[in-house]
Amino acid sequence: MGDILLAPPLTDETVERLKAGDRVFISGDIYTARDTAHKRLVELLVRGEPLPFPLNGQIIYYTGPTPAPPGKPIGSCGPTTSSRMDAYTPRLLQEGLKLTIGKGARSPEVITALKQYCAVYCAAIGGAGALIAKCVKKAEVIAYGDLGPEAVMRLTVDRMPVIVINDVYGNDLYRQVIAAAAP
Amino acid sequence: MKTIDCSVITEQVARLCIEANIHLGDDVCAALKYARDRETSVQGREMLRLLLDNAAVAREESLPLCQDTGFAVVFVELGNEVWITGGSLIEAINRGVRQGYTEGYLRCSICDPLTRKNTGDNTPAVVHIELVPGDTLKITVAPKGGGSENMSRIAMLNPSQGRQGIEDFVVASVREAGANPCPPVIVGVGIGGTFEEAALLAKKALLRPVGTANSDPELACMEHELFAAINRLGIGPQGLGGDTTCLAVHILKHPCHIASLPVAVNINCHAHRHKEIIL
Incomplete structure (x- = not known):
């Protein structure tokens, strides 16, 4: 099987082709957001105010990088635990967010919302922040600079590897591997 | 003086x-290599290889x-x-x-x-x-790290639950954690003492170099059993399936009250970091 390459903005047709267990490489611009940034984004949506970046067809990566050392675009930048964003994710998917990247399992509400809004959840390699940093060509804070490591950044990535955990068909790779191991 | x-x-x-934060200890590198050479899942082996690559890149580029x-x-x-x-x-x-x-x-x-x-x-x-x-x-x-720390658990067991109760609680804690704490993990277990002492023992247990034996034969035996039981869960490296859910289980114990059996589990990720100096 050849490599699956993705470049945002993503369409429903592209997302529908992805299956739990697929290895995917992402190139292009993606956005970082963690706990507090998610809280602020959803508060803006509730108040009907514009967001600092477009969500339609886009990718959010749950990470809070280490500061960029001299001569590098970014520091270490592996994924953080996704479940902390579960409370906010369905609302963002409703706005057209197509793919989220983190680590660890999602809530039943998020898995249902992925099906409803045609989106997928992928995992990056947890604790491999130095390796993932090599895929980041450019990083720029675009919102919430006051949050320090939790600021929203636009990352330009080249062949960033991720694995599809939850697809639009309700499959869950984490559940599949546990079920396969059950005696 | x-x-x-x-x-x-x-x-x-x-x-x-x-x-x-930059140099992964030789003990963890050796444990990752040992696991990579024995992992039967293709995906699991690939993940262990990437984690070793990550340690090499971190060292070469002075990145965390x-x-x-x-x-x-x-x-x-x-x-x-x-x-x-x-x-x-x-x-x-x-x-x-x-x-x-x-x-x-x-x-x-x-x-x-x-x-x-x-x-x-x-x-x-x-x-x-x-x-x-x-x-x-x-x-x-x-x-x-916060991701693994968040998966910590403590239980004030009934003494009648005994050794089996302790082992069941430890395995359940790792199962519930799933992919969240970035497996393969090192599992620190504190048995006995009081509520706070058990938690501190669990964290302290993590400091023992991976690959060394517990000096207490009974705890060494429990560590072996728990290691096998956790790796039978099939969570595997990064939760993507395989034989390597944990690299080690480390236990410390302390006498407890006749009415109590505290057990604490403190999970550490594969980026198992500690450095020391004696002045």
């Missing part, structure tokens, strides 16, 4: 913070292994014949953490629990001081 100046402590703590450079947890063994000059030990440690995290381009991840406002320099550290005989000062810096 030996005299140690606070400036020396600050300088060493700063260095240990940086080193711990993980973006979560952790809470600075500092264990101190202070000899009763040591006299600390030039200020307070805790302040000296916090200055070292501040210096290490800012000069080392490490992420500052500590915030007020309610306002969530970042303290900006990764202080205050959590410091555990033990008074010991002698004229040396041992400092261990163990940066602890």
Whole structure:
């Protein structure tokens, strides 16, 4: 099987082709957001105010990088635990967010919302922040600079590897591997 | 009596913070290689290979292994014949953490629990001081990531639940954690003591080098059983399936009340970081 390459903005047709267990490489611009940034984004949506970046067809990566050392675009930048964003994710998917990247399992509400809004959840390699940093060509804070490591950044990535955990068909790779191991 | 100046402590703590975050210990590297060579899942083997690559890239490029450079947890063994000059030990440690995290381009991840406002320099550290005989000062810096720390569990078991109850609780804690704490993990277990002592033992248990045996034969036997039971869960590296859910199980125990059986589980990720110095 050849490599699956993705470049945002993503369409429903592209997302529908992805299956739990697929290895995917992402190139292009993606956005970082963690706990507090998610809280602020959803508060803006509730108040009907514009967001600092477009969500339609886009990718959010749950990470809070280490500061960029001299001569590098970014520091270490592996994924953080996704479940902390579960409370906010369905609302963002409703706005057209197509793919989220983190680590660890999602809530039943998020898995249902992925099906409803045609989106997928992928995992990056947890604790491999130095390796993932090599895929980041450019990083720029675009919102919430006051949050320090939790600021929203636009990352330009080249062949960033991720694995599809939850697809639009309700499959869950984490559940599949546990079920396969059950005696 | 030996005299140690606070400036020396600050300088060493700063260095240990940086080193711990960039250089994965030889014990963990060896355990990852051992697991990679025996892992039967293709995906699992690939993940273990990538984690070893990550450790190599971190070392070559002086980048932190993980973006979560952790809470600075500092264990101190202070000899009763040591006299600390030039200020307070805790302040000296916090200055070292501040210096290490800012000069080392490490992420500052500590915030007020309610306002969530970042303290900006990764202080205050959590410091555990033990008074010991002698004229040396041992400092261990163990940066602890939030993802694995969040998967910690404690239970005040009924003594009738016994050894089986302890083992069931430990395995259930790792099962529930799933992919969240970045498996393969190192599982620290504290048995006995009081509520807070069990938790501290679980964290302290993590400091033992991976691949070394427990000096208590009964605990060594429990560690073997738990290691096998956890790796039968099939969670595997990164939760993507395989035989390597944990690299090691480390247990410490302490006598407890006749009415109690406290058990604490503190999980650490594969970026199992700790560096120490004896002054």
